[in-house]
Amino acid sequence: MYAESPPPPRLSGVLRCLWRSSVGRQLVVPDGCLDLVVAGDEVFVAGPDTRPWRSALGEGTVVHGARFRPGHAPRVLGVPADELANRRVPLDELWGRRGRTVTDLLLHRAAALPDVVARHATGMPDAELAVLLARLDRGAPRVSAALTGLGVGERQLRRRFTAAVGYGPATYLRVARLQRALSRAPRIRELARLAVAAGYADQAHMSRDCRELTGCTPGEFFGTR
Incomplete structure (x- = not known):
């Protein structure tokens, strides 16, 4: 349960x-x-x-x-x-x-x-960080695209991101893609279509990330959900 x-x-x-x-x-x-x-x-x-x-x-x-x-x-x-x-x-x-x-x-x-x-709970939310997270969650194809126009130095924002989230935006982008695939898997059973819908370049890209982040193949991981 x-x-x-x-x-x-x-x-x-x-x-x-x-x-x-x-x-x-x-x-x-x-x-x-x-x-x-x-x-x-x-x-x-x-x-x-x-x-x-x-x-x-x-x-x-x-x-x-x-x-x-x-x-x-x-x-x-x-x-x-x-x-x-x-x-x-x-x-x-x-x-x-x-x-x-x-x-x-x-x-x-x-x-x-x-x-x-x-x-x-203390402090206030980090506004620039919130925008960057939202862009990555929505499916920004690259970190550089998600950082555009935030008005903060990229190096500084990456440091703030790592301290707040636990790892850098590039790793978070991979995690966000996996979570999008997981949320779509009940409706999209074909792995190639699932990869595209989640924002991967192709099925092979999803397979690599899935193995590294879950220890399973996409068929094993998504097939039981």
Whole structure:
């Protein structure tokens, strides 16, 4: 069982969703997000992935999570997202004494996840970063095209992007294409058509990215969805 629900309206700009799962071992693929997770007797931050990860939780373990919108996790966690890339970091390791207090709270009441996020959210959204993310999500063919006309130095914006998202815009572009393919796969079963619809140059391009980001062939990965 896996289910998502919308975050409270006050957190809609910070969180993409709240979720709950009890499926045990599962394949997790890159989606550009970080999650704050309550699982069994652990509370940890799941950093932004650039490769597939398979959870080792026992079947039936109930897991609760708060998924941050790309670029917003550092406003709550207080550390650059690239320091957490491809990592699962216990909250008490990240926040010290404060993390132990929050961990105890969430282990007893996972429903407090939104309150924890709201209590620790600081700063304002980065406007240029939001535009760049939106362009990449909508299917910009290249990072250079997405950077056009933003009025900020490219090198500076790339640094800000990496600190906020967890990796650079070129990697995010690949992740965004995979997610577009995943969202379209239930309606487009032919892989060549799916590749074009998701913004890949061709089916071979999708195959390379799919293998690197999911560890599966497109037939294996999309064929079961």
